[in-house]
Amino acid sequence: xxxxxxxxxxxxxxxxxxxxxxxxxxxxxxxxxxxxxxxxxxxxxxxxxxxxxxxxxxxxxxxxxxxxxxxxxxxxxxxxxxxxxxxxxxxxxxxxxxxxxxxxxxxxxxxxxxxxxxxxxxxxxxxxxxxxxxxxxxxxxxxxxxxxxxxxxxxxxxxxxxxxxxxxxxxxxxxxxxxxxxxxxxxxxxxxxxxxxxxxxxxxxxxxxxxxxxxxxxxxxxxxxxxxxxxxxxxxxxxxxxxxxxxxxxxxxxxxxxxxxxxxxxxxxxxxxxxxxxxxxxxxxxxxxxxxxxxxxxxxxxxxxxxxxxxxxxxxxxxxxxxxxxxxxxxxxxxxxxxxxxxxxxxxxxxxxxxxxxxxxxxxxxxxxxxxxxxxxxxxxxxxxxxxxxxxxxxxxxxxxxxxxxxxxxxxxxxxxxxxxxxxxxxxxxxxxxxxxxxxxxxxxxxxxxxxxxxxxxxxxxxxxxxxxxxxxxxxxxxxxxxxx
Amino acid sequence: xxxxxxxxxxxxxxxxxxxxxxxxxxxxxxxxxxxxxxxxxxxxxxxxxxxxxxxxxxxxxxxxxxxxxxxxxxxxxxxxxxxxxxxxxxxxxxxxxxxxxxxxxxxxxxxxxxxxxxxxxxxxxxxxxxxxxxxxxxxxxxxxx
Numbered sequence: 052x053x054x055x056x057x058x059x060x061x062x063x064x065x066x067x068x069x070x071x072x073x074x075x076x077x078x079x080x081x082x083x084x085x086x087x088x089x090x091x092x093x094x095x096x097x098x099x100x101x102x103x104x105x106x107x108x109x110x111x112x113x114x115x116x117x118x119x120x121x122x123x124x125x126x127x128x129x130x131x132x133x134x135x136x137x138x139x140x141x142x143x144x145x146x147x148x149x150x151x152x153x154x155x156x157x158x159x160x161x162x163x164x165x166x167x168x169x170x171x172x173x174x175x176x177x178x179x180x181x182x183x184x185x186x187x188x189x190x191x192x193x194x195x196x197x198x199x200x201x202x203x204x205x206x207x208x209x210x211x212x213x214x215x216x217x218x219x220x221x222x223x224x225x226x227x228x229x230x231x232x233x234x235x236x237x238x239x240x241x242x243x244x245x246x247x248x249x250x251x252x253x254x255x256x257x258x259x260x261x262x263x264x265x266x267x268x269x270x271x272x273x274x275x276x277x278x279x280x281x282x283x284x285x286x287x288x289x290x291x292x293x294x295x296x297x298x299x300x301x302x303x304x305x306x307x308x309x310x311x312x313x314x315x316x317x318x319x320x321x322x323x324x325x326x327x328x329x330x331x332x333x334x335x336x337x338x339x340x341x342x343x344x345x346x347x348x349x350x351x352x353x354x355x356x357x358x359x360x361x362x363x364x365x366x367x368x369x370x371x372x373x374x375x376x377x378x379x380x381x382x383x384x385x386x387x388x389x390x391x392x393x394x395x396x397x398x399x400x401x402x403x404x405x406x407x408x409x410x411x412x413x414x415x416x417x418x419x420x421x422x423x424x425x426x427x428x429x430x431x432x433x434x435x436x437x438x439x440x441x442x443x444x445x446x447x448x449x450x451x452x453x454x455x456x457x458x459x460x461x462x463x464x465x466x467x468x469x470x471x472x473x474x475x476x477x478x479x480x481x482x483x484x485x486x487x488x489x490x491x492x493x494x495x496x497x498x499x500x501x502x503x504x505x506x507x508x509x510x511x512x513x514x515x516x517x518x519x520x521x522x523x524x525x526x527x528x529x530x531x532x533x534x535x536x
Numbered sequence: 537x538x539x540x541x542x543x544x545x546x547x548x549x550x551x552x553x554x555x556x557x558x559x560x561x562x563x564x565x566x567x568x569x570x571x572x573x574x575x576x577x578x579x580x581x582x583x584x585x586x587x588x589x590x591x592x593x594x595x596x597x598x599x600x601x602x603x604x605x606x607x608x609x610x611x612x613x614x615x616x617x618x619x620x621x622x623x624x625x626x627x628x629x630x631x632x633x634x635x636x637x638x639x640x641x642x643x644x645x646x647x648x649x650x651x652x653x654x655x656x657x658x659x660x661x662x663x664x665x666x667x668x669x670x671x672x673x674x675x676x677x678x679x680x681x
Contacts, residue, residue: 125549127659127680151654151680190614190652250614260652261681299614302654302680306607309658310600326599326658466548467681495649536652 081115098125106324112142121515122462128327131407143330146308148404154352155296158381164289188536208240211350220361229381239343251300256358260536268528297352380429384459411445411457434509443522461506492535544572554678558671583621606656
């Protein structure tokens with residue numbers, strides 16, 4: 052007999068392990084599948100995640116089910132950890148379903164270095180200092196040697212990371228290891244406001260602040276040996292994880308589109324439970340404008356992560372001249388994409404929104420590069436800076452279960468304000484150093500706001516994703532040094 | 537002239553933050569919201585009045601006008617590192633704001649670190665008037681950080 056779980060007034064029924072269905076009711080046009088353990092779901096009963104998922108499931112053309120991943124928490128309009136697919140003819144696209152940081156995402160670089168190449172505290176601190184100097188962080192800072200011409204900048208918006216490779220900041224090998232080969236096609240820089248362009252032009256190559264980071268990590272555990280080998284991962288290996296997005300350019304595209312879609316919602320009679328859900332029919336002028344602008348912002352984010360990769364490689368070469376940093380994969384976790392898949396027996400095209408969720412394609416998917424195709428898509432899951440991160444792999448059946456989508460991270464449990472009451476930057480830094488983790492941040496209160504206790508345990512999130520059958524763990528990674536904005 | 541008191545409280549939200557503000561008029565609600573937004577990052581008493589920026593913002597509704605106006609203040613910081621201390625409206629009709637912001641350029645040593653605010657959002661935005669009291673115009677605003 053399947054179990055039920057009642058949270059507030061919501062009765063959820065466990066249809067398969069760790070997938071709880073909430074049947075459609077009232078204004079809803081689709082049911083919801085909450086992915087997570089009973090404990091995870093109980094823990095979010097104090098916020099508005101459930102209500103937000105219901106609002107999403109009430110938007111026109113939404114496909115049953117709307118999903119939320121185990122890292123679910125309250126967002127703006129859409130819950131974070133939300134996945135919603137829309138019919139191309141009757142459905143809508145919502146800038147709030149992508150978020151302000153368009154194509155916020157993560158990439159993982161593998162190296163030919165071992166943990167014992169980097170176990171001297173003096174060396175770690177020097178590497179930390181040099182990486183921190185090489186990679187701009189915080190609001191508005193940019194490297195002086197990176198000044199794309201207006202022509203190059205427009206090419207970046209059209210060609211994403213591909214343009215950076217053309218500029219000598221990457222290899223063609225990098226491109227096959229990025230979602231969409233590093234560039235969304237049909238990007239329309241001409242749909243960006245002058246303000247959006249201005250905000251992007253002076254922030255390319257900036258890591259940002261808040262939860263964005265660069266970490267040098269080591270592979271602490273391999274769970275799936277065969278896939279680990281195929282991904283180029285081995286126990287004790289040094290890897291580098293980069294988490295950032297589209298900076299002010301993406302925020303401005305979202306702001307502009309929200310205003311545009313607020314008018315569109317009124318024009319097309321779309322009922323909104325929250326203005327942050329402002330939407331437009333996918334094929335409408337407003338929908339086409341947003342999709343084109345969003346793709347340009349996503350390409351900017353791919354290029355941003357490519358810049359940071361290039362500088363990281365340069366710094367590593369200084370300390371380890373023989374070092375090779377190879378891109379394992381780069382995934383978006385704030386995006387809307389048109390995707391084709393077999394759904395309930397026939398081939399369908401959907402507009403899939405993933406807000407704080409990662410694409411997790413199964414083995415043999417034709418979108419995957421050849422070297423990954425037998426295995427499935429790597430899903431990079433950043434944890435908090437004190438504990439660990441994971442590499443997962445999309446499972447056979449992920450399309451059917453979740454439109455090929457998995458979790459994206461840990462999810463906060465404490466507000467920044469609550470975190471600041473618990474500790475101080477200096478105490479957090481000291482505590483991490485005692486565990487052999489060295490951190491450097493340009494910001495005051497960034498470390499305390501981002502401390503481990505402020506986040507859910509990412510291991511629980513990953514285990515639940517695996518129990519649900521969406522993706523399985525390949526490797527666990529532990530931090531050695533952390534750069535924060 | 538004594539410092540004007542801005543009556544606001546910061547709001548706690550798991551992933552983000554915001555503020556709740558009261559003011560004696562609609563115009564002051566917009567002005568004080570911009571100053572509260574700044575005060576959350578850098579205390580107003582630490583900002584000098586030595587530089588100025590003029591801005592023009594237009595919108596279809598009073599809510600959109602507030603969001604656009606506050607996002608303009610964020611932009612001035614992101615792009616020009618400008619922190620306002622005082623604000624004078626030269627035009628305000630509920631659908632548009634023409635303003636002069638007086639303040640100074642951000643100095644990391646004097647002003648300390650400023651955390652990035654991605655955007656001021658429409659999420660749970662509340663604007664209205666209380667039936668009575670001096671500060672009867674209120675707004676509740678959440679930020680994506």
